[in-house]
Amino acid sequence: xxxxxxxxxxxxxxxxxxxxxxxxxxxxxxxxxxxxxxxxxxxxxxxxxxxxxxxxxxxxxxxxxxxxxxxxxxxxxxxxxxxxxxxxxxxxxxxxxxxxxxxxxxxxxxxxxxxxxxxxxxxxxxxxxxxxxxxxxxxxxxxxxxxxxxxxxxxxxxxxxxxxxxxxxxxxxxxxxxxxxxxxxxxxxxxxxxxxxxxxxxxxxxxxxxxxxxxxxxxxxxxxxxxxxxxxxxxxxxxxxxxxxxxxxxxxxxxxxxxxxxxxxxxxxxxxxxxxxxxxxxxxxxxxxxxxxxxxxxxxxxxxxxxxxxxxxxxxxx
Ligand code: DHB
Ligand code: FE
Numbered sequence: 056x057x058x059x060x061x062x063x064x065x066x067x068x069x070x071x072x073x074x075x076x077x078x079x080x081x082x083x084x085x086x087x088x089x090x091x092x093x094x095x096x097x098x099x100x101x102x103x104x105x106x107x108x109x110x111x112x113x114x115x116x117x118x119x120x121x122x123x124x125x126x127x128x129x130x131x132x133x134x135x136x137x138x139x140x141x142x143x144x145x146x147x148x149x150x151x152x153x154x155x156x157x158x159x160x161x162x163x164x165x166x167x168x169x170x171x172x173x174x175x176x177x178x179x180x181x182x183x184x185x186x187x188x189x190x191x192x193x194x195x196x197x198x199x200x201x202x203x204x205x206x207x208x209x210x211x212x213x214x215x216x217x218x219x220x221x222x223x224x225x226x227x228x229x230x231x232x233x234x235x236x237x238x239x240x241x242x243x244x245x246x247x248x249x250x251x252x253x254x255x256x257x258x259x260x261x262x263x264x265x266x267x268x269x270x271x272x273x274x275x276x277x278x279x280x281x282x283x284x285x286x287x288x289x290x291x292x293x294x295x296x297x298x299x300x301x302x303x304x305x306x307x308x309x310x311x312x313x314x315x316x317x318x319x320x321x322x323x324x325x326x327x328x329x330x331x332x333x334x335x336x337x338x339x340x341x342x343x344x345x346x347x348x349x350x351x352x353x354x355x356x357x358x359x360x361x362x363x364x365x366x367x368x369x370x371x372x373x
Contacts, residue, residue, distance in 0.1 A: 057155065057232045057239035061102065062305040062313070063095075064273065064332040065188055067111060067246040067298075069180035070325035072144055075192055088329055091319035092188045098317060098333060099189045099200075105239040106152045106202050108159075108228065110304045111181035111246040113207045114139070117173075123212050124171035126224065128163075129178075129205035130156040137177035145195040146183050152202040155235055159204065162231030168224050170206075178205055185246045188331070208304070210247065210297050218300045219281040225307020232308075245305030247298025249320075250291070251327035260293040261328045266320065269299060270332055274315040277306045295327075310336045 074085040116137035118124065131151045136143040160172050182205055187193075190200055206228075209215055216224075225243075232241050249266040252258055269292075272279045280303060288297045313334040322328045 057235040057237055057241055058338070059108075059229055059232050059241045059243055059308050059336060060104070061242050061316075061333060061335045062309045063185070063189060063242060063244045064270075064302045064305060064330065064334075065185040065244065065246055066248055066324070066327060066329045066331065067181045067184040068324045068327045068329060069139070069184060071329075072180050072184045072187060075187055076145055085324075087321055088324050089188075091321055091329070091331060094317055095189055095319075095331065095333060096191050102242065103240070104201050104242040106155060106204065107186075107242050107244060108204045108206060108232075108308075109182050109185065109244040109246065110206045110208060110301045111178075111185070111244070112210045112298060112301060114179055114181060114211065116179035117177050117207065120212065123209050124173075124207070125209045125216055126168065127171040127173050127176070127205075127207040128156060128160050129173050129176045129203075129207070130160060131174050131176060134176055134178045134182075134203065134205060136183055137179045139179050143177075144180070144183055146187065147193055147195060147197050147199055149178060149182075149186070149199055149205075150202040152204055155232075155237075155239070156204045158235050159228060159231040162234060163224070163227045166227045166230065168227050173205075173207075176205065176207070181207075181246055185244055189244075206304070208301050210300060215285065215297055215300060217285070218283055218303050221300050221303040222277065222281045222307035225304040225309075228304070229308040243305045243308045245302035247301050248292065248296060249299060249328040249330035250293050250296045252293030253295055253326060255294070257293060259323075259326045261322050261326075262291055262293070262296075263320070263322060263328060265291045265296075266328050266330055269302075270318060270320070270330060273302060273306055273332065274313065274318075274334060277303070277311075280306075306334070309334055312337070
């Protein structure tokens with residue numbers, strides 16, 4: 056069966072993509088940001104997922120005010136980068152996984168989460184920037200290391216979905232993945248945030264205290280986050296801080312208790328706080344032995360593994 060092994064939270068600041076595309080990664084301002092993802096790229100190379108579900112929001116690239124799906128699932132065979140005003144980013148066309156995506160659509164819709172099925176969709180910085188941060192820079196004529204399934208969430212026009220709805224959708228996605236017969240290792244991204252406001256009198260707002268508490272709770276106590284109303288996100292984390300609800304879809308798709316294996320936080324990038332976290336489920340292989348009762352030896356090995364994972368946790372404070 057397919058299995059979600061880990062969740063990745065990452066900001067998707069477009070200026071990070073521009074810095075990468077224009078060869079600025081070694082400039083001190085940008086090196087500070089990119090260096091926080093070196094370990095993550097190492098982790099990704101070791102984890103070698105078969106497919107990545109990427110929860111992000113479209114920024115009026117694939118959709119517009121004319122059409123605003125709340126949850127849009129990419130079921131296409133490929134997803135070209137969108138032209139966001141300066142031509143499409145020089146990144147490869149992402150390959151989809153139509154069989155698994157259609158299975159997720161069916162399972163979630165029959166589970167009463169009414170996803171919009173997208174058989175043609177371009178993807179913007181909400182998706183391509185976190186993919187670069189985790190997979191590295193890949194030439195336009197190269198290949199991303201694994202196929203992707205985009206899930207575009209409306210956080211652009213009122214009303215976005217609630218944090219609770221997002222968390223529960225994560226659970227439905229997990230159920231969908233685990234009922235897919237093929238042995239696949241799946242990772243799920245939640246992107247956006249952290250605190251930022253792009254326009255208006257509060258432009259440039261960053262609230263590191265809020266961001267840190269969000270990351271702490273995401274890791275250890277996610278149920279505390281699902282009750283946060285939209286107004287609190289916007290008041291505390293800025294108008295675009297509302298993007299953080301998408302991290303709750305990722306978190307809902309994981310175990311209640313997870314191992315936080317990496318964290319990075321820096322301010323600012325453009326006008327935005329950059330946050331990043333990697334959370335692993337404790338049963339990691341697609342070929343699970345979860346149904347077998349753990350013996351005392353298993354339990355102690357698992358305990359050691361968790362302790363080792365905790366020891367790996369790195370906190371980079373701004
Ligand atoms: C900016 C845009 C985003 O979509 C985002 O998530 C963060 C920052 C920006 O324009 O700076
Ligand atoms: Fe955004």
